[in-house]
Amino acid sequence: MIINHPLLGPRDSAEFVYLGDASLMERPDPETASAEDWHAYAYLRDNPAGPHRELWWHEGGDRSWLVVTRNTVTHEITKVEMARDVARKLGSKA
Amino acid sequence: MTQKNRLQGGQIDRATSWKFHFDGKQYEGHPGDTLASALLANNVRLMGRSFKYHRPRGPLTAGSEEPNAIVQLRGGARQEPNTRATTAELFNGLMAKSQNRFPSLAFDAMAINDRFSNFLTAGFYYKTFMWPAAFWEKIYEPIIRKAAGLGALSMKEDPDVYDKGFRHCDLLIIGAGPSGLMAALTAGRAGSDVILADEDFRMGGRLNAETFGVDNMTGADWAAQTVAELRTMPNVRLMPRTTVIGAFDHGIYGAVERVSDHIHTPDAGKPRQILWRIYAGKTILAAGSTERPIAFENNDRPGIMLAASLRAYANRWAATPAQRIAVFTNNDDGHRTAADLQAKGVKIAAVVDTRADAPRSDNFEVLQGAQVVDTKGRLGLTFAEVKLADGTMRTLECGALGVSGGWNPNVHLTCHQRGRPAWNEDLAAFGPGADLPPGMSVAGAANGDMSTHGALSSGIKAARAALGLKGKAPKAPEAEDTPVTQTPFWYVEGCSRAWLDQQNDVTVKDVKLSHQEGFRSVEHLKRYTTLGMATDQGKTSNMGGLAIMAELAGKSIPEVGTTIFRPPYTPTAIGTLAGRMRGQEFHPTRLTPSHFWAKERGAVFVEVGNWLRAQWFPLPQETHWRESVDREVSQTRASVGVCDCTTLGKIDVQGVDAATFLNKIYCNGFAKLAVGKVRYGLMLREDGIAMDDGTAARLAEDHFVVTTTTANAGRVYQHMEFVRQCLMPDLDVQLISTTEAWAQYAVAGPNSRALLQKIVDPDTDMSNEGFPFMACANITVCGGLRARLFRISFSGELAYEIAVPARYGDALMRRLMSEGEEFNVVPYGTEALGVMRIEKGHAAGNELNGTTTANNLGMGRMVSKAKDSIGSKLSERPGLNETDALKLVGVRPVNDSDKITAGGHMMNANGEMNAATDQGYVTSAAYSPSLGCMVGLAFVKDGSERMGERMRLTSPVTDLTVDVEVVSAHFVDPEGGRQRA
Secondary structure: OEEEEOOOEEEEHHHOEEEEEHHHHOOOOOOOOOHHHHHHHHHOOOOOOOEEEEEEEOOOOOOOEEEEEEEOOOOOEEEEEEHHHHHHHHOOOO | OOOOOEOOOOOOOOOOOEEEEEOOEEEEEOOOOEHHHHHHHOOOOOOEEOOOOOOEEOOOOOOOOOOOOEEEEOOHHHOEEEEEOOOOEOOOOOEEEEOOOOEOOOOEHHHHHHHOOOOOOOOHHHHHOOOOHHHHHHHHHHHHHHHOOOOOOOOOOOOOOEEEEEEEEEEEEEOOOHHHHHHHHHHHHOOOOEEEEOOOOOOOHHHHOOOOEEOOEEHHHHHHHHHHHHHHOOOEEEEOOEEEEEEEHHHEEEEEEEOOOOOOOOOOOOOOEEEEEEEEEEEEEOOOEEEOOOEOOOOOOOOEEEHHHHHHHHHHHOEOOOOEEEEEEOOOHHHHHHHHHHHOOOEEEEEEEOOOOOOOOOOOOEEEOOEEEEEEOOOOOOEEEEEOOOOOEEEEEOOEEEEEOOEEEOOHHHHOOOOOOEEEOOOOEEEOOOOOOOOEEEOHHHHOOOOHHHHHHHHHHHHHHHHOOOOOOOOOOOEOOOOOOOOOOOEOOOOOOOEEEOOOOEEHHHHHHHHHOOOOOHHHHHHHHOOOOOOOOOOOOHHHHHHHHHHHHOOOHHHHOOOOOOOOOOOOOHHHHHOOOOHHHHOOOEOOOOHHHHHHOOOEEEEEOOEEEEEEOOOOOOOOHHHHHHHHHHHHHHOOEEEEOOOOEEEEEEOOOHHHHHHHHEOOOOOOOOOOEEEEEEEEOOOOEEEEEEEEEEEEOOEEEEEEOOOOHHHHHHHHHHHHHHHOOOOOOEEEEOOOOEEEEEEEOOOHHHHHHOOEOOOOOOOOOOOOOOEEEEEEEOOOEEEEEEOOOOOOOOEEEEEEEHHHHHHHHHHHHHHOHHHOOEEOOHHHHHHHHHHHOOOOOOOOOOOOEOOOOOOHHHOOOOOOOOOOOHHHOHHHOOOOOEEEEEEEEOOOOOOOOOOOEEEEOOOOOOHHHOOEEEEEEEEEOOOOEEEEEEEEEOHHHOOOOEEEEEEOOOOEEEEEEEEOOOOOOOOOOOOOO
16 A cells, blocks of 8 residues: 655555554543543444544654545545644644 | 477577476477477477376466466476466476376376266365364375375475565556557657566567467567567566566555576576566556367367467467367357468368357368367377267367367456456456456456457557547557457356366366355355366366356356456465565564674574574583573672663653653653653553553653663554654654664673773762762763763662663673673673563563553552553553452472473462462563572462462473462562662
8 A cells, every 4th residue: 555644745555554543542531531431442443344544653754643544445545644733633631 | 209299480499409308308499488388399288187186187278377287397496386387488408397196197096086086076075074073184184185286395495586676657567468568659659657567478468379460560570579669768667577466555566577487597696586566657457368268078188278379389389289180169269270270281170160150261171060079088189079060970080179268358457456347248258347456447358359459459548548648649550350259158068077177177067066055156166166266266267167157047147246356366486475584584683783792702692573682691611501691690699790781672752841741651750750860660551551661761851761671662662652643742742762873781780880980981970879779871981982871770789771872882892891800790691681680570571461550560559640641540440450460479489499480370279270270370480590499470369468378380381380489579689778789
């Protein structure tokens, strides 16, 4: 696969490490979250056949974390974002 | 007579004669020959035995779709089984052997299987070798493997080198037949970056095998001229002998280039094969088509071949399997074979055409509406039995029979991303479907454009469309443009032992049987009969099987559907996929700066991840590793030892928010750590399980150096970047891995301060007050060399770690050794390091094993409640904090001579010993020279409350049960006085 890095352009996916569902970025607010929230965050993932937002790390490159929207059926990649930008929009409470 | 069946003409170099051997017998051939063409020219039709019934077989085809002529090439370590004689290029001295026969090809004892064919039908293995289950592995499988074999491996290491390469292009063209050449010419003239790949050693595809012309020359000459023009274009790269084996995501193609298979041994420094990864903007699949056979009784005798392959042997290689041939066809293409061979002087017994209205010929007899119903000839065809239109029988004497059932487009690569082929009614064949891999288009016969002119035109069209070329399209060269329609004719009525898949010995009868037994889906048919599952992947057989299945089910072929194709297109050697990543090169080897110093000292090395670390440093008189390790431990504890700890992960953390960041990733607090101090830190995963431990040294208000374990360095760094970028994006903090930048050494033992004082520049106060336990500083050594000094101890002794820029590591080590002579300094390796940390009760990888928590490790109170950190919330889960939770303890044997085994389980002193009564397990064990017995670290239920308890340690694997005592994990200096001295 080829991942179109927002800063570096098209790169072979072999340069990246896959982590998983981008919902890992939505860490519960430690002040307010319930035990169920933590359980869901740590263990529950959707497994869609279709578009999936997921985290890739450019280990063999600039060490950016990216949020890649990839169709799990066709491997078509429709969007690649810098995870840091996404995290800022989420207003992370971490 | 040599080369009895060599004809006139052909694209071989008759001026040069090459000798080669097949089954020990010597033959002659010419440059340009394949092994199959040269054998045919020498009147050898029999080239192998079939997989299951050991039936005599010769080549069916003249290309990579070959199911039968599978041979073993070369010998010794280069012996290569299961190669196709039809694609193996001849070279002088080639040695080939037939396979799957005993004792010889002409007399094969296993051919007895053929007599028992009634028992060896579809599903034979499933039905027969059911019971007893224990027989499968020991009795049935070895017998079956021996009998139903392909070739044999040499069992020696492959002496050749395989490489990997990467190429990029605007347009990749797969196949250099008329459409591929025309596409390349169109794109090349337009200035695009083009790669043209073809599996053959001579580009041109069918043009090399036909007599009809292109423009005013022969097809072969036009192909050669076109290739010559393409070769002059700097933007076009020709890749002959290169098979594109797979179409992968996003325009990435895998291709195998056979660099040296056509010569005796690879030239010095050259690989045998290269696996190319080709990044293509657009791709044109111009893979041509494969002729399909007709099934009839005994259609597998040597000499029975596909008609166009027979023609290819005659036209391109000037070879024929026999001097008298017949043709069995359902279409006009079969007649071309008869005409071409007759023109070369081969006698035509007759053309048997299934069509009642088949065209007649002035030159040879055409039997209209006739069918071949059986054949004769034990080791090669002698007679064909023909049923004429009026029902009467006629026997044709012939040494070869060309069979043509029409042509199937080669759509394999269109399916590699789960695209489904689409039924083409005009051709009665599957063509490319609608969902092609992105960026791919299909041209020529692969797309159903079966005439030469059609193929040339579609090549132009496909290249222009792929590249978006504007302007007037160039005209395609003049060539035959015979309309092609194919009326299906799959098998002769009433046949049963008629072969569909010749490589896996699947007959019409097998397909009928599997239908009868209820296997109604194509996928089931395939797996039950093994149709199309041999190394040729059913290139010539799948369609016939599908057609029969459809007929039995009363459905049309498109209704029944087809199995799809997966990479690789043709068999690919494992060595090619591995490339250079084998043996020592399987992964990179990382060496520390003082590696060569350690080697000089005779160190024994151990792999830790990719690193090589000194395990111990044996002295000449030492015969057992334990002697060396015990000495290194004792000498370090008595005076001073030095250990290379460069491989520990080192991560620089800088920025205003560095302390805030560390507070998040470590479960214990770091915000208040003073500048110039080091603190032990434990990292948890978000689920509350311990991930890694290490130290963080605060060199400045906004600068920390974090260390990780050697094994986890990469993962911890990834985790820290995840927290930084994905969870705390607004912090002012930067990370960089500096593992390779610093060479770092542990200097441990009561004399470590005295030794270091000799090399540390005098402006650093090394006194216990000036540089106390857990201090750190940027200092200089050896007269101005910058260094980092940490007073931390893994061994429990007075100890330091000193880091210098990597390029000074070797020099520093040598300096420590020479300055340490007066203290009897000893270098120690990872074993002594491990012994000392077990003696001191420090957790390491064995204890941080991915299942243990801070609570288990006895560090539960370290998890700060005053702040949130990764894993802190879930570490509070009740399930992880029950009163009988495992706790880290020490164990020592009651009898000093007993052995403690890592992995052994802890059991109560009395009672049953089983999984239900299990009390925990030993994680680390070592002989302690300090205590004079073995000691271990163990996780024991509620272990911290069981000090002094006698238990049993059992290891059923090593059949050992010993009495042990639960003790503090701190075997040596439990008060920690030494490290603070």
